[in-house]
Amino acid sequence: MPQRQILVTSALPYANGPIHLGHLVEYIQTDIWVRFQKMRGHRTVYVCADDTHGTAIMLSARKHGISEEQWIGQMSQQHQQDFADFHIQFDQYGSTHSSENRELCQQIWAQALAKKLIDSRDVQQLYDPEQSTFLSDRFVKGKCPKCGAPDQAGDNCDKCGHTYSAIELIDPVSTISGSQPEIRSAPHFFFQLEKCREVVEDWIARPGTLQSETANYLRGHFLSDRLRDWDLSRTAPYFGFEIPNQPGHYWYVWFDAPVGYIATTWQWCQSQGENLNDWWRNPAAEIHHFIGKDIVYFHTLFWPAILHTAEYALPTRVHVHGFLTVNGRKMSKRDGTFIRGRKYLEHVQPAYLRYYYATKLGDNQDDLDLNIAEFVEKVNSDLVNKVVNLVSRCAKFGTQTGLSARYPDDEGRFAYAAAQSEVIAAAYDAGELSKAMRLIMELADRANQFVDQAQPWKLAKVPEQVDRLRDVVTITLNLYRQIAIYLAPVLPTLQQQSAQLLGEPLNDWRLAQQPLLNQSIGTYAHFMQRLDIKDVEKMIEETKQENAAAAAADSATTTGGGATTNVDSDAAVLAEPLAAECTIEDFGKVDLRVARILSAEEVPEARKLLKLVVSLGGDQTRQVFAGIKAAYNPADLVGRLVVIVANLKPRQMKFGLSEGMVCAAGSGGAEVFLLSPDSGAVPGQRVH
RNA sequence: GGGCCGGUAGCUCAGUUGGUUAGAGCAGGGGACUCAUAAUCCCUUGGUCGCGGGUUCGAGUCCUGCCCGGCCUACCA
Numbered sequence: 001m002p003q004r005q006i007l008v009t010s011a012l013p014y015a016n017g018p019i020h021l022g023h024l025v026e027y028i029q030t031d032i033w034v035r036f037q038k039m040r041g042h043r044t045v046y047v048c049a050d051d052t053h054g055t056a057i058m059l060s061a062r063k064h065g066i067s068e069e070q071w072i073g074q075m076s077q078q079h080q081q082d083f084a085d086f087h088i089q090f091d092q093y094g095s096t097h098s099s100e101n102r103e104l105c106q107q108i109w110a111q112a113l114a115k116k117l118i119d120s121r122d123v124q125q126l127y128d129p130e131q132s133t134f135l136s137d138r139f140v141k142g143k144c145p146k147c148g149a150p151d152q153a154g155d156n157c158d159k160c161g162h163t164y165s166a167i168e169l170i171d172p173v174s175t176i177s178g179s180q181p182e183i184r185s186a187p188h189f190f191f192q193l194e195k196c197r198e199v200v201e202d203w204i205a206r207p208g209t210l211q212s213e214t215a216n217y218l219r220g221h222f223l224s225d226r227l228r229d230w231d232l233s234r235t236a237p238y239f240g241f242e243i244p245n246q247p248g249h250y251w252y253v254w255f256d257a258p259v260g261y262i263a264t265t266w267q268w269c270q271s272q273g274e275n276l277n278d279w280w281r282n283p284a285a286e287i288h289h290f291i292g293k294d295i296v297y298f299h300t301l302f303w304p305a306i307l308h309t310a311e312y313a314l315p316t317r318v319h320v321h322g323f324l325t326v327n328g329r330k331m332s333k334r335d336g337t338f339i340r341g342r343k344y345l346e347h348v349q350p351a352y353l354r355y356y357y358a359t360k361l362g363d364n365q366d367d368l369d370l371n372i373a374e375f376v377e378k379v380n381s382d383l384v385n386k387v388v389n390l391v392s393r394c395a396k397f398g399t400q401t402g403l404s405a406r407y408p409d410d411e412g413r414f415a416y417a418a419a420q421s422e423v424i425a426a427a428y429d430a431g432e433l434s435k436a437m438r439l440i441m442e443l444a445d446r447a448n449q450f451v452d453q454a455q456p457w458k459l460a461k462v463p464e465q466v467d468r469l470r471d472v473v474t475i476t477l478n479l480y481r482q483i484a485i486y487l488a489p490v491l492p493t494l495q496q497q498s499a500q501l502l503g504e505p506l507n508d509w510r511l512a513q514q515p516l517l518n519q520s521i522g523t524y525a526h527f528m529q530r531l532d533i534k535d536v537e538k539m540i541e542e543t544k545q546e547n548a549a550a551a552a553a554d555s556a557t558t559t560g561g562g563a564t565t566n567v568d569s570d571a572a573v574l575a576e577p578l579a580a581e582c583t584i585e586d587f588g589k590v591d592l593r594v595a596r597i598l599s600a601e602e603v604p605e606a607r608k609l610l611k612l613v614v615s616l617g618g619d620q621t622r623q624v625f626a627g628i629k630a631a632y633n634p635a636d637l638v639g640r641l642v643v644i645v646a647n648l649k650p651r652q653m654k655f656g657l658s659e660g661m662v663c664a665a666g667s668g669g670a671e672v673f674l675l676s677p678d679s680g681a682v683p684g685q686r687v688h
Numbered sequence: 689g690g691g692c693c694g695g696u697a698g699c700u701c702a703g704u705u706g707g708u709u710a711g712a713g714c715a716g717g718g719g720a721c722u723c724a725u726a727a728u729c730c731c732u733u734g735g736u737c738g739c740g741g742g743u744u745c746g747a748g749u750c751c752u753g754c755c756c757g758g759c760c761u762a763c764c765a
Contacts (some may be wrong), residue, residue: 014765024704056765124765137764153764165763188763218691220763231763239746253765288700293759322693322758330758357712358700367693367758374700377714385727394726434701438712448728458725530725635744 004042005285008034009261009612010095011295012051015075016060019341020084020682022324022331022635025339025368028357029321029433030290031088035489036318036428039509047264048083049094050296053240057138059176060238068262078682082341086350087492089571092271094264096256098321102241108310115309116197119229122190126166126181128174128518131596133237134184135166141174142169189249190229194198196305203304203314210300213365214320218300231301258303261289262312293320293365309638318430321369340679346639347539351380351491352531355437358490363431363462370542372540376533384435386444387487388527390480391501394473395454395524401470402520407478408471413450417443418513421570424486425509433490440486445477446651477502478515485512497527546679585681591647592663592687594677596623602636610634612662614644619683622646622659628672643687644673 010030013023023175037044042397050071061071072095080093095101098621112118126135135152139599145168151561166172167183174181201223202214232255233243240250241400266276280513291299304314326337344353358369359382388513407414408447420439427436459469481498488495501522563672584638595614598621611633612624623646645661663675677685 016765051765054765134763139764153762161744190763213693217760219692221691228762232761252763257765295765296692297760297762327757362701364693365759369700371699374714378700380725380727381714385724389724389727391724393728394722441713450727451723451732454722455723457721460723522694526725528725530727 001041004037004044005279005282006037006044006288007265007279007285008037008044008046008288009290010046011289011291012049012257013079014054014056015052015072015079015095016056017075019079019520019682020331021220021326021339021341021344021370023233024341024353025085025324025357025361026290026292026321027083027088028086029319029361030544031429032354032358032433032489033288033290033319033428033431035089035508036425038662039485039488040425040506041510045091045265045268046267047094048262049096049098049260049264051253051257051260052076052095052097053238053251053256055133055234055238058133058239059139066275069097074680074685078680081549081682082345083194083378085487086341087354087662092264093245094260094267096260096263098254098260098263098265098267101256101260102145103280104259104263105251106244107252107530108259108306111310112191112306117192119192120187120192120264121190122185123231124167124183124185125235126169126172126174127184128177128181130177130179131178134182134186134235135176137166139174139197140166140169140172141175142172145170148424173578174285186235187233187249189233189243189246191232191305192229192304193227193301193305194229196292196308196681197223198303199308199314200304204300208317210318211664212233212516214296214300214318217289217296222297222301224538229358245344247376254302255306256300258299258306264311274422277558279311281501283313285313285505288317288319289314289315290319290321296320319363319367321361324367326365327371328369333547333587334544336542336547337541338542339539342679343539343543347535348531351528352383353495354490355379355383355487358433359437360434361431362435371450373538374534376531376536380473380530382441382444383491383532384528386441386448387480387483390444390447390476390483391498391524391527394456394476394523395501397460397469397478398404398473398521399523400460401473403477403517404470404474405518406466407517408474409578410475410479412445413475413479414447414482414515417479420488421482421509421512426624428489429639436486437490440483443483443486447483448474450479451476473521474515474517477521481506481516482512484508495529527582550679589647590645592643593688594641594681594683594685595640595644595646595660596641597637597685600632600637610637612637614642614660614662615683616646617682620684624660625658625663626662626664628664628674632672632674640674641677641683642682643677 008030009026013019017329020135034272035036050072055347057068057071061068064071076095083090083093102346121495127133136153140154141151142154143150145164145460148170152169154169171340172181173179188573203209204218210218233246234240234250234252236248236250236252240253241256243249243251262276262280265279268274269276269279280287287300299318303454325331326335326339329335329679330338352375357368359378420605421442424436424439427439451472454472454475456469456472458473459465481502484495495506499525502516503519503522504516582611593616594606597612598615599613601611609627610629611622612625612626615621622644643663645663648661665673665675
């Protein structure tokens, strides 16, 4: 098999919110595909980056009172931690706000200008005078100019379906400030896509470039007509790259975002001593984009046109997937189904989601439903009861006997699974992950059937049968080993555990062709635990509560203009009057940090204390005794974020050393309320 | 409004260019076994293939109308 050279990207997550289970459909799918290609021995590079520009990010930074750079910096850190914890392994993770990206954008822009593809003309737009910003359609509401329906966004009416321009809205209101926007005119720069029609049409017609539904969609919706010009610019204030020689004008985020794919590849090349042109201007190298169906047209119309303009290679294939629904419905904050990756990890291991998604993903754009009951059943019945069970039921014998020196007659079972190698590989390669999973589970069924027939538990009772027992173990573990290899792209942790037990790395697809022999077997400890639906339900319940709390807090801040009456009693502040004034320097002496509770346990001899171990990120942990026993159940605390006084002088207590203090409000006893940061905060961040 | 996609057993899905009594996994029912994480193995009950027309010797598969769901519809990210 000739070695392929494959560059793979996932869509760039927008640096304006945490990674949720919907995002993960894509990253997990891509990561599985990449791991598979690497196991097949192909030279594969997987790059991704945070998408950091645009009005929304500018506004978020403003709202939190920090610079855009600070905002996207902490977002990026959070995203990368989430990805790593779901075992998504990028070769390079960058940012669109990088010097490499700016330079590439400038080069591409210069070529577009030189080829006379950029046109400039005035555009009328709504402007928020209070916030001093132009308003994109999503930040304005008004009455539909056609049917008069209230509260419609700036592009189309969801009541009558009429599409219009934001300046046509009746009584428009800025959703940022609540003020009445004015109409202002400003020049914008347009990319003349129609001039690239032939390039795009040829590219779409290349076999393998697109799934048929994507090609149909493009032909039916765009290419049947004149391709409209694409507005590539935005007017200040905007967070992004300023256009050279055009002060006050910025590239629209969708211009510089996909260029981030190249920029991040470039960063990787620099770190590896590779040449960028070997990946982006090399006809022998493949380029694969994985994206969701909502951003198809950016990747399949503008992007190939831009690439062609700048004389880069066009993508080999754009893999488009559908959206995630939960229990058959759109993810919703109110239902608690808008689940953050971090929240998932507090309750369930990443391997289960990776496997479940794999069983449901094909090479199509159908939405994928995360059905909670099915999720639990599938994980338990496939992974625990079938696959891991194979090891679980014979490892004990294997530890006693080791593996035979010669592979025994197994009536063609190993050979069958070895022959399935290419069928399974073809399914992986085509993105038919659900088919690959089905084929692999069939192998697990066959192996379990073998064990039932061979009855090793009976052989183990007869000392003279030890040779036969060793043979049965050899067959079973080799059949299991093939399965572990085939599942390795999906379940890297299982791959490692299996490798350790078998004393051999399972990092190459071809290993499934030859049995492992003459090997001693380590001691087995459960590779996976059965999943309890209660854990999943708890995850949803907590998400629901957090979202409700966040929504309440949000509405409290946005309606804080005096219209709402404050009904809180003054009892608390009277009970504990304010302390004497302190200076900012005084406050600075107290180092408050966000921390995650790693473990919580009762201190039996203590009346009020719980012993907590909290993490400040990395391997920095603190042991803290907190007087919250009456108010909190230890099991409920594990995983949650709290605020601690991190530089408090350690204090030796009867039960051990306390290295900090957990912040809480309340009068004491059962009336104790731990402080939690809003979602987005990560352990180690200082509270200012 | 327009475009694309989907609608197959209780659930999640396979069904290649139309061809014999429509398949799998899970769930349900019965039995076996006891090595294994209430795991495993054997047998088994479930379907007017969204609805109505049409083409054909023959339609889940092709055409057409309708119903339901998802996405897109361009200075939205």
